[in-house]
Amino acid sequence: MAKRYLFLATSIFLVSGCGLERLARETKNEVVVSNQTQRDLLEYMRKTHMLTEQLRDLTTKMEQGVHLQILTVSLEQMFNPTNTAVLAPPTRMMPYAESFAKEATEDELIRIIHVLWQDAYSKPKYLKESGQTSLVGLSTIAALTPEAKARNILHLQIEERGRFEDAAYVFALARYAFTRDYLFHSTIEGMKYLNKGALRDCTQHFSVMKYLSELPYADRFELNLPSLDIEEKLDPKELRLLARKAKRRFENGLDQQTLGTVEVQELLKTFES
Numbered sequence: 647m648a649k650r651y652l653f654l655a656t657s658i659f660l661v662s663g664c665g666l667e668r669l670a671r672e673t674k675n676e677v678v679v680s681n682q683t684q685r686d687l688l689e690y691m692r693k694t695h696m697l698t699e700q701l702r703d704l705t706t707k708m709e710q711g712v713h714l715q716i717l718t719v720s721l722e723q724m725f726n727p728t729n730t731a732v733l734a735p736p737t738r739m740m741p742y743a744e745s746f747a748k749e750a751t752e753d754e755l756i757r758i759i760h761v762l763w764q765d766a767y768s769k770p771k772y773l774k775e776s777g778q779t780s781l782v783g784l785s786t787i788a789a790l791t792p793e794a795k796a797r798n799i800l801h802l803q804i805e806e807r808g809r810f811e812d813a814a815y816v817f818a819l820a821r822y823a824f825t826r827d828y829l830f831h832s833t834i835e836g837m838k839y840l841n842k843g844a845l846r847d848c849t850q851h852f853s854v855m856k857y858l859s860e861l862p863y864a865d866r867f868e869l870n871l872p873s874l875d876i877e878e879k880l881d882p883k884e885l886r887l888l889a890r891k892a893k894r895r896f897e898n899g900l901d902q903q904t905l906g907t908v909e910v911q912e913l914l915k916t917f918e919s
Contacts, residue, residue, distance in 0.1 A: 713749060716745065716746075716749045717746060717749055717750060717754065719742075720742045720743070720745040720746035720749070721742070721746060721758075723742040724739050724742035724743050724746065724783060724786075725739075725779065725783060729742070730779050730782075730783075733778060733779065733782045735827075735828045735832070736782050736783075736786050736828075739782065739783060739786050740786055740790065743783065743786040743787045743790050744790040746758075746787060747787050747790045747791040747792065747795070748790075748792060752795050752798050752799050752802060755787065755791060755795065755799060755817075756799050756803055756808075756810045756813055756814060756817065757810070758784075758787065759784055759787065759788060759810075759813050759814075759816065759817045759820075760810050760812075760813035762780045762781070762783055762784035762787075763780075763781075763784055763813055763816045765777070765780040766778070766780040766781040766784065766871055766873075766874065767871055767873070768873075769873050769874075770873060771873050774873065774874060777871070777873055777874050778874060781820075781871065781874065781876070784816070784817075784820055785820040785821075785823065785824040786824060788817045788818075788820040788821040788824060789820070789821050789824035789825050789828070789829065791821070793854065796817075796821060796854075797857075799814060799817060800814055800817075800818060800861070804863060815866050815867055815868065816869055818858055818861075818864075818867045818880075819867040819868060819869050819878065819879075819880055820869070821854070821858065822854075822855055822858045822859070822867065822880055823878065825851050825854050825855055826851075826855060826888065829851045830848060830851040830852060830855065830888065830892070833847055833848040833851070834848060834891065834892050834895045834896075835895075839899075840895070840896055840899035840900055841900070841904065842900075842904055842907075842909065842910055842913075844896075845896050845900070845910060845913050845914070846913060848892055848896070849913050849916040849917075852888070852889065852892060852916060852917065853916065855885060855888070856885060858880070859880060859882040859884075859885050860882070864880055864882060865880075867879065867880040868880070889917040889918070890917070892917050893914055893917040893918070896914060897914070
């Protein structure tokens with residue numbers, strides 16, 4: 647009986663040993679396969695990361711190319727002789743100036759303002775027309791610069807004492823003057839039939855002028871160009887006259903139904919403050 651149990655135990659051990667050996671081999675194979683899979687996965691991730699970086703670089707270069715193209719074409723077209731033939735108002739220059747102002751960074755904007763200002767300033771009197779073109783181009787870009795960019799330019803260059811502080815004062819005055827002469831006045835004087843949309847547009851232009859005139863350094867907004875016989879300075883008192891003029895024009899020009907709406911009454915309050 648003891649021999650019989652010994653035989654069974656030996657058999658079980660042998661069978662178990664064979665099973666364990668087979669299991670060990672299979673486990674080893676699985677580990678090898680798993681390690682290879684992990685290596686393949688890591689290699690795939692590496693290649694994916696590399697391709698992503700290459701795609702990002704390519705996209706950045708393409709975006710930079712498009713950015714520079716928009717700036718270049720906008721300036722070329724803005725100062726095309728066909729578009730500068732009439733400077734008052736510079737209607738044909740405005741679409742390209744707006745395109746440039748929207749695309750350019752704050753740094754690019756103040757740099758072009760500086761260049762155009764210096765060009766206008768340095769022009770001798772016999773090249774007065776060329777200097778006027780540069781000044782009008784400068785003013786058009788300044789006026790059509792999005793509000794957030796304009797405020798950031800003033801903050802960086804004046805409040806933070808940037809490299810182009812002098813140009814920022816010119817930028818501010820040019821923005822104010824162009825907005826007053828060609829955007830604000832064109833609405834209250836150039837439109838035969840006034841409506842709510844015109845009022846909304848006019849209040850936006852008025853808000854631009856109001857913001858500039860109330861800045862603590864507004865007394866420095868001036869432009870002196872002897873070669874062009876130009877000497878101008880921002881007058882904060884002027885704003886009250888412009889406000890009264892606009893309010894009176896809309897109160898007399900809007901139909902009673904439109905004038906009586908809550909939105910219109912709220913918009914008209916812009917001219918009261």
